Amino acid sequence: MTERALIWFRRDLRLRDNRALVEAATADEVLPVYVFDPTQYGTVEFGGHHSFTYQKTGPFRAQFIREAVTCLRSELNQLWCTLAVRTGDPATILSELAEEYEITAVYAHTYPTPEEQEVEQRVEKKLNEQGVSFERFWGHTLYHPEELPMEIAEMPDTYTPFRQEVEANAVVRKPLKRPSLPPHVEIAPGKIPSLEALGLSQPPHSDRAAVTFSGGEQAGLDRLDEYIWKADALKEYKETRNGLLGRDYSSKFSPWINHGCLSPRYIHAEVKRYETERIANDSTYWLLFELLWRDFFQFQFEKYGSKFFHRGGIRERTIAWQEDPTAFERWKAGKTGIPFVDAGMRELNQTGYLSNRARQIVASFLANDLRIDWRKGAAYFEERLIDHDPAVNYGNWAYIAGVGNDSRDRAFDILWQADRYDPEGEYVAQWIPELRSLPPEKRHRPWEWTTTGDDKPHASETDYPQPLIDISE
Numbered sequence: 001m002t003e004r005a006l007i008w009f010r011r012d013l014r015l016r017d018n019r020a021l022v023e024a025a026t027a028d029e030v031l032p033v034y035v036f037d038p039t040q041y042g043t044v045e046f047g048g049h050h051s052f053t054y055q056k057t058g059p060f061r062a063q064f065i066r067e068a069v070t071c072l073r074s075e076l077n078q079l080w081c082t083l084a085v086r087t088g089d090p091a092t093i094l095s096e097l098a099e100e101y102e103i104t105a106v107y108a109h110t111y112p113t114p115e116e117q118e119v120e121q122r123v124e125k126k127l128n129e130q131g132v133s134f135e136r137f138w139g140h141t142l143y144h145p146e147e148l149p150m151e152i153a154e155m156p157d158t159y160t161p162f163r164q165e166v167e168a169n170a171v172v173r174k175p176l177k178r179p180s181l182p183p184h185v186e187i188a189p190g191k192i193p194s195l196e197a198l199g200l201s202q203p204p205h206s207d208r209a210a211v212t213f214s215g216g217e218q219a220g221l222d223r224l225d226e227y228i229w230k231a232d233a234l235k236e237y238k239e240t241r242n243g244l245l246g247r248d249y250s251s252k253f254s255p256w257i258n259h260g261c262l263s264p265r266y267i268h269a270e271v272k273r274y275e276t277e278r279i280a281n282d283s284t285y286w287l288l289f290e291l292l293w294r295d296f297f298q299f300q301f302e303k304y305g306s307k308f309f310h311r312g313g314i315r316e317r318t319i320a321w322q323e324d325p326t327a328f329e330r331w332k333a334g335k336t337g338i339p340f341v342d343a344g345m346r347e348l349n350q351t352g353y354l355s356n357r358a359r360q361i362v363a364s365f366l367a368n369d370l371r372i373d374w375r376k377g378a379a380y381f382e383e384r385l386i387d388h389d390p391a392v393n394y395g396n397w398a399y400i401a402g403v404g405n406d407s408r409d410r411a412f413d414i415l416w417q418a419d420r421y422d423p424e425g426e427y428v429a430q431w432i433p434e435l436r437s438l439p440p441e442k443r444h445r446p447w448e449w450t451t452t453g454d455d456k457p458h459a460s461e462t463d464y465p466q467p468l469i470d471i472s473e
């Protein structure tokens, strides 16, 4: 009997180091498919008394996904293979395609987060009812769960002991090569939906964006080549990673990693090559240390599932969260009157990206200073971020809000952070034009600005709001 494999691409939009593809390629014929799932687009409501609505996938990420699917389609075309693109419920579409094209098995990657799991279960149920097998593979982390020195159910809930055990006792598998593909099934390619068709408008363009992210494996490989090899920036990563401005203070790999255009194992292999050919130091180690943080949250979601989305988090903490829709709107818009926070939110709104330092600042302000339900902040990040990953986003938010993987108080002193990480107020000047004319020492505390004597405020500075709360002490 002819074996016909359907490979269902999800957040693994690459040909290199793609286990599901490698497995599917052993069949006699292959049918690659990508499904735009309408439930991942459009407006959703964050429930509760003071509910708010947000876009499940905002225009920046949707555009990146469209580009990544376009890139995958053209790479497959070069191998004489058609990527079928469909829009609808994945379970229904995959089941119909399986029926129509006499598919014997569907291959895909699996993800630990609840929504992804829910879809997988529905896909599996439908396919199994048709007698089609559904083969799932874990392939989005640095370490494969089978290589972990502990059962996931037993993994530590804090990072350091997890990291130490993994570093001492586990190895990272070598990335898989791009497979050669068997003949493909003849099929109508289907259209990649426009942003409009997904209910979205074009994302804004900002000349000030640190990097213009374009989706796809090739763009991801180009960025890797640029950051690690051409700019030779990896050797300083540990010193620069808390930066706020510019292309190379950090790798900017996250959008490609989270849509699967770059595999963490491939990055690991390149870091190891760099260590052999150029230099091995704390910085080269630290990039892998950060990638292991990402693994940590993936495995934590495998352990705790939807408990991560509870207001009290996995630690079931009771915190007196406040309902303050006006403050929340001002936070979203970058109009809290606290320049360091507002600069971050405006960068996020205008580019779909934010440095790790600025993410921590804006998240801590919402959760620890305003005491607004951290999940609302996480939901807003979900809308805006190009690199959104449910485990990493909600895991980091819970951590900062004190309901996640750390028992320490994670509240940031925003002004202390501002003086330390943006001593000249350059970041504030970049994103808050109203404050650009202020001298550097006044940019983080415009409320201390005197309106008397010769020191009259510039007209635009008066447009900048008064602080929502007093954070000076």
Ligand SMILES: Cc1cc2nc3c(=O)[nH]c(=O)nc-3n(C[C@H](O)[C@H](O)[C@H](O)COP(=O)(O)OP(=O)(O)OC[C@H]3O[C@@H](n4cnc5c(N)ncnc54)[C@H](O)[C@@H]3O)c2cc1C
Pocket (backbone or CB within 6 Å): 241, 250, 251, 252, 253, 254, 255, 257, 258, 287, 290, 291, 293, 294, 295, 297, 354, 355, 356, 357, 359, 360, 363, 381, 385, 387, 388, 389, 390, 392, 393, 394, 396, 397, 400
């Ligand atoms: C509140 C909050 C929400 C976040 N949401 C996301 C998210 O949705 N998606 C996402 O990829 N990252 C998220 N992060 C983590 C981190 O901010 C980004 O991964 C990083 O800023 C991306 O830029 P980079 O690729 O240049 O990172 P680099 O500093 O170059 O790090 C390299 C890689 O390591 C991983 N990494 C770095 N920091 C972390 C971290 N704190 N936790 C887990 N993995 C990390 C990422 O894959 C990153 O691409 C969040 C952090 C915070 C504080």
